[in-house]
Amino acid sequence: MRNSFLLALLSLFMMSCGDDVETNTPSIQGEVEDVFFRSSTSTAAINDDGSVTLTGTSSDETVTLKVSDYEVGTYMIQGNAANEATFEDFNGVLYLTGEDGEGKIEVTRVENGTLSGEFYFNALKNGVGDTINFSKGSFFDVPVTNPTPPDPDLNxxxxxxxxxxxxxxxxxxxxxxxxxxxxxxxxxxxxxxxxxxxxxxxxxxxxxxxxxxxxxxx
Missing domain, CATH: 1.20.58 (Methane Monooxygenase Hydroxylase; Chain G, domain 1)
Incomplete structure (x- = not known):
């Protein structure tokens, strides 16, 4: 009986570890209205203005995060176009933080051309309608798909x-x-x-x- 109990605990532990974002890299994950989301593909791109957009896509849903700089830091989403987030659900409905949404994106590590961090946000349907909540968000080792522009002074x-x-x-x-x-x-x-x-x-x-x-x- 005791062995069965220990085996059950071990199985539960293994299942818990399976939800750890670091075991499935690169990845963006979190909860959308308490429903678990995990991307199957995740990439990041440096924009012309130096900001960075991260994109995570599952089979039928997509989350995007934008921060103003390619560096470690905390980026508040408060009607600021420099830092924003969107979520497109399986029906193709787009939720945007826009002017009235809010949230936070924290880049905790920039290493070897990859980004890791945490986030949450509230976004509105088409920027003006019903609100959804994306909570417990994490991204881990998301690779940057484009190098920075050529620099003649680059060492x-x-x-x-x-x-x-x-x-x-x-x-x-x-x-x-x-x-x-x-x-x-x-x-x-x-x-x-x-x-x-x-x-x-x-x-x-x-x-x-x-x-x-x-x-x-x-």
């Missing part, structure tokens, strides 16, 4: 970090998503060329990777 270490970020994004992209695959491939090519410019490529290793990527059309 070798910085170029290598950008190249690594682009490689992680390319390695984690869904191979069945042709558009995203091509985009991450092109970003990786750009980053490799930038690394060659900043660091050189005496061994020819970087050029071999470039040759293997081809023109990113296939």
């Amino acid at each position: 070798c270490e910085e170029a290598q970090a950008i190249s690594l970020s682009a490689k992680i994004a390319y390695d984690n992209v869904d191979p069945n998503n042709a558009e995203e695959l091509q985009a991450t491939c092109n970003s990786y090519r750009t980053a490799l060329n930038q690394e060659i410019e900043a660091c050189g490529d005496e061994s020819g290793e970087l050029q071999l990777i470039l040759d293997g990527l081809g023109d990113c059309e296939n």
Whole structure:
């Protein structure tokens, strides 16, 4: 009887660990009106203004988070377009924080071209209607799909970090998503060329990777 009880406790522990975001990387997860959500694909992109948009998609729902900077920090959602969130449900209904929503996105780690952190938000249907609550939100090791714009003053270490970020994004992209695959491939090519410019490529290793990527059309 005691052994059965211990086995049940162990099973419960294993199931609990299975819901840990860190066991399924990269991932964005949380609760939408107390219903568990976990993305099957998760990516982040640096926008032209330096802000960052994270996107997590399950089979039929999508959550997006936007923060004003690509760095560790706390970003409040208070009618501020620089920091915002949206959620699209399985019916295609879009909920936006907009001017009247609120919440918080906390980036706790920026490492090797990935982002990790926590968040919650309240968003309104089409920005003006019924409100939904996204709580207990977490994101872990979400890769950045595009390197930062080329910088002529970039040093070798910085170029290598950008190249690594682009490689992680390319390695984690869904191979069945042709558009995203091509985009991450092109970003990786750009980053490799930038690394060659900043660091050189005496061994020819970087050029071999470039040759293997081809023109990113296939």
